[in-house]
Amino acid sequence: MRHNGTDGSTRLHRLDRWLYRGGRPNRLARAINRAWATVFATGVLWPDRMVTLRVPGRRTGRVISFPLVVADYQGERYLVAMLGQGTNWVHNVRAAEGRAVLRHGRSEAVRLDEVDPGARAPILRRYLACSQGGRTHIPVGPQAPLEDFEQIAVQYPVFRITPDRSASPPGSG
Template identity: 55%
Template sequence: MWADRFYASDSRNSRRLRAMYAGGAGNRTARRFARLWATVFGWGLQPKRWVTLEVAGRASGQPRQFPLGMADLRGRWYLVSMLGECAWVRNVRAADGQAVLIRRGRRPVRLVEVPVTDRARIIQRYLAQVPGARPHIPVAVDAPLADFERVAASTPVFAVHDRVG
């Protein structure tokens, strides 16, 4: 598959993609792509797993948008942070999980952080479904589950729940 070659951890493309997020924050190019993809994902032009997350900024309280790919496993959807501790993760925690997923409309959700011990299979599924994350999570997509367990503590994962009330 082309994505396996394009996103291989030793490829020139992967090195460029990792460089766009040096230090865990996107550079100017990454921010431009994020704005573009947030718009496209919000329109719902991509498959269901591609969404725009909107969450209140932890300092400003203003809405912040992040284009993200979700993983589905056993009938449940998850958001996984390919960059580890990053802005959207800190914002979700500060907002007590209250957020909105945008895709052909707005869906209020509550994001619940998954315990480290339960993350490995979700991260494995995420890498299989979201090839753009592969350069950022140091595990081969076909690695044994034990390799995913080793990165689970540094890879935040949130279960997506519909917000009631």
């Protein structure tokens, strides 16, 4: 069993599973995510790894904000889709050809380049060390061997963050 914590952590695990049943946030989870996106964007209360991703919606073009955790690995920064391939922000980033904005007190125009599944395992392990919330959704423990992460890597998109020095990106406002 992956979670061997207290009864409190078991209850949180169940709550998190309920909020994201079927790998998609329910109405309450969407409201909570909007609130966290606002808090993370201010950059006042949290470490730098708590960011808000701003990217145009692939259907409406309206800028959508997602609260995310940045994982650092070997001097690079990464975003991980803890809910897997069907995650809305992943679809939106792909439709925007990787152009987005990260907010944590200030706006940073970025390029998000998808990492090949064969290179994701160590980044996924680092992500679980950085993101307590991700542990509920990724079925491998944070101390598991890399081989365990290699087996699931194709299911969890990972994007390398690089500064985008080109023209004003979508969602920079």
